[in-house]
Amino acid sequence: MGNLLFKNAHVIDPSQKLDTVGDVLVVDGKIADFGKALSCSADNIIDASGLVLAPGLIDLHVHLRDPGLEYKEDIISGCRAAAAGGVTTVCAMPNTKPVCDNVETVKYILEKAANADAHVLPIGAVSVGENGEKLTDMQALKEAGCCAFSDDGVPVKTAELMREALKEAARLDMPVFAHCEEKTISRDGIVNECDVAKDLNMPQIPVSAEDVGTARETALLMSAPKNARLHICHVSTGNSALLIASAKRNGFNVTAETCPHYFIFNDEKLLLKDADYRMNPPLRSAVDQFSVLYSLIDGVIDVIATDHAPHSPEEKADFYKAPNGVIGMETSFSASYTALVASGLISLYELIDKMACKPAEILNRPIGTLKRGSAADIILIDESEKFTVDINKLHGKSKNCIFKNRELQGKVKMTVLSGRIVYNDLGD
Structure with a gap:
């Protein structure tokens, strides 16, 4: 070299x-x-x-689709996209096929990523098969190389299982990444509850679905071991940000991320009838958009991630039937720079902190730095x-x-x- x-x-x-x-x-x-x-x-x-x-960026929330869904993305192509966007470390969510709930799948990911254009840190599933019934062997997953635990794609099914997950993750000094959604409220919704969605006759997801999920997870953290670490994924509502701020003020170890699309766009984009503007959680109202933006600026929301979720053009062709998800690793830095730095809302120093240094702190790993020897x-x-x-x-x-x-x-x-x-x- x-x-x-x-x-x-x-x-x-x-x-x-x-x-x-x-x-x-x-x-x-x-x-x-x-x-x-x-x-x-x-x-x-x-x-x-x-x-x-600057230090290479760290994306805490990526769906590489590998193993099992390689027609959408694979580890090599995903890391190539990451490199083009300045992302040097990718945290890979476990909702693959098979689910990353076992040592063999972790080894597969790490071996395939060995020669890729970004470091890949697998996130292990909280529950076996992400079905919310039984905890995975978290210790074995950590020892195999996982950096965190999550059932992302769906919330952890029950409060009791999430309570046990926080307890076991605390014993292992690992964070739990929470997808906050109350499924009895969101049901089969695909877009934000709003007038545009009603006019388009689309199933809707109220903001309360996310807010209740965030309330559950932060409440469980309050009764978890003191060293438990909770990370809230893809914050899209102002109320969720308020709940996170309250938990932080009271000294609990909670961190949060949002994605560029939540502070740049809002649900008016539904008028385009373009499935590329559909993701979960969905684009929210302009009020939520600006609440998330200013929660990011003032540090309630710690980091910017992407929730990079590739789908084929064929899958995204029908506005009503398409799966939720957008890609983001190649554009996340530039989109954030345009919205935040070029507009004068924050400095480039602060943006690098939110996209490299603070993600490293959440993972508790010696990355996201230019220190000698790193x-x-x-x-x-x-x-x-x-x-x-x-x-x-x-x-x-x-x-x-x-x-x-x-x-x-x-x-x-x-x-x-x-x-x-x-x-x-x-x-x-």
Whole structure:
């Protein structure tokens, strides 16, 4: 593996409170040195003048569809898409076929990911088969390489099982990722409860379905062991954000994520009758959209994830019958930069914190950093570059991109994974 020397970069690393101009040296896949005008030899010297150099992004919520649904996405194609979006670590949800509820499936994922363009951290299922009846062998899953536990795709079926999951995960010092949805309220809904949905005669999901789910999980956390860690997935409602804020104020170990589509779009997009604007939880009202946005800005919502959920064009063709889900890894940084940084709502430093450093803290892993000796997972960013999202140029298998044909600002120009360049848009 050749050594890399990045010269004259604007280096941002919130994990070290770094925001300065300097050089970064990579040796044998690790960060070897950082400073002004480093004088050392390297196999590849990259002039990063005018570019931002930051830790690789960490996406806590990805559906790689592998094993079992590889026609939608697989580990190799998903990681290729991740690299193009600056994501160097992917947390893979367990709702595959078979479900990631056993050591053999974890090993399969890790072995296939060994030569992929991003690190893959499997998330183990909370319940066997994600059927909500019996806890998995969480200790065995952790020892095999899982980074967290979740039944995402669906909520953990009963409060009692979730209580046991929090208790066992606490013993193992692992987080539980919660899909918050009360199924007796959401039933067969596919879009937000709103006037547009009524006019279109579509089954609806009230905000209370998510809010009741969030209330259940945060209440269970309050009676769990003190070291229990709960992470709330894909927050889409203002009330859920309020519940999370309350739990945080009272000292409980709860974190939360949202996705770019929840703070950029709202349920008015249903008027387009385009299934690429359908996901679960659904796009909410403008009031919820802005509540989520400002909860993200003020830190109630800790991180930005994608809930990357690929589906084939054929599956997404019918607005009413299509499965829920959108892809997001290639566009998440640029969409977030456009909505948050270019608009002046937060700084790029804060965005990197929400997409790299804080996800690493939630996982309690030594990633999302440029500290000396850490893996050289690095991205280069051109803050000024604007581009239009062309779904035919995306790197994954599926094209169900909510940002299609949209102009975004802030382009990932290079992604480095453990010292290996896995994406390069710098040209000659």
